[in-house]
Amino acid sequence: MLTAEKALEEILNLAAAHFKVPREKLSPDDDFFKTLGIDSLQALDLLTKLENHFHVELPDYELQGVSDFRTLASKIQLRL
């Protein structure tokens, strides 16, 4: 089973690749809206990327107010 830490690492890698941001600039507790410079529609792109990668469904109402990678990873972990 994928650990929370491994899921977090994969999320950071996916976000860096998708939004073309150097991986080393991303930290688990970053506000990804700010760090990635994205809006809510681009956040939906990230959500889709993550759902496709982890083969999970994440209802967007569960992500309301979530803006850091660590919490996002914990939400995914609950669906694996």
Place this chain on the structure above:
Amino acid sequence: MKNFQGQTLSWSLKDGIVELALHRQPLNEIGSATLEELEKFVAALDSLSSLAHALIVHSTLKAGFCAGADLRQLYGWIQEYGQSEVARHARQYLERIHAVMSRLDSVPVTTIAAVHGVTFGGGFELALTCDLIIADKMARFCFPELRLGLVPSFGGIPRLKRDLGNAVIRDLLLTGRSFNATKAQQIGLVSQIVSEGEALRAARATAAQMAKFDRTAAASAKRFIKPVPVEELRQEIDIFCELLPRPAVQAGLKKFVESTDAQPYLP
């Protein structure tokens, strides 16, 4: 008119395929300007469809297919006409857009929505008028209307009821959650999923296949398989117009329209 270049959309006819391209920034929100050009398009459809075997609807914008109704315009109507008159104005608008959608729904050529990214609300409803939906794997679908105290109003509910099981429709509408192309294919909405950026190419390949078929047979099959749910479409307009004047809707739209947050208000 075989080709048209408008402010919000354009169309062209080539090799028996009509392509309707949406290109209104920021995300093809459907307001009065788009409606007027869609009306021009359906007026041209009689002559176009006699020369074509397929119609493809797609977006040229990177962010997605279509974000749906222009909520800023809707909020503006509430302010302009007031709660007593806004429903009457909205009904006139909806009857026009339903006429467009129903014409697209029943045009006697095979229609394909090639979608990517955001395919929400009225954009989703536009895709639902098509015979086939081909989605790239980053497409995302949603009916968020209940989150603002409304129901879909461009014909989405009757067309969902025609195409899907009721439990799935309840999930889509009553939760207002968005879902990806894989889920959309699992529930029977999406015909094909393709790689990012490949939806239009796949739609063209599918349309080229249609060219091999007898047009009369294809049109007859479509007419038999896909009736326009006329009575339910009328009921949908009634329900929307009953809900629209309520203060809760105005308050929700105000928060959504005036939000400058990275995550705009959407409960």
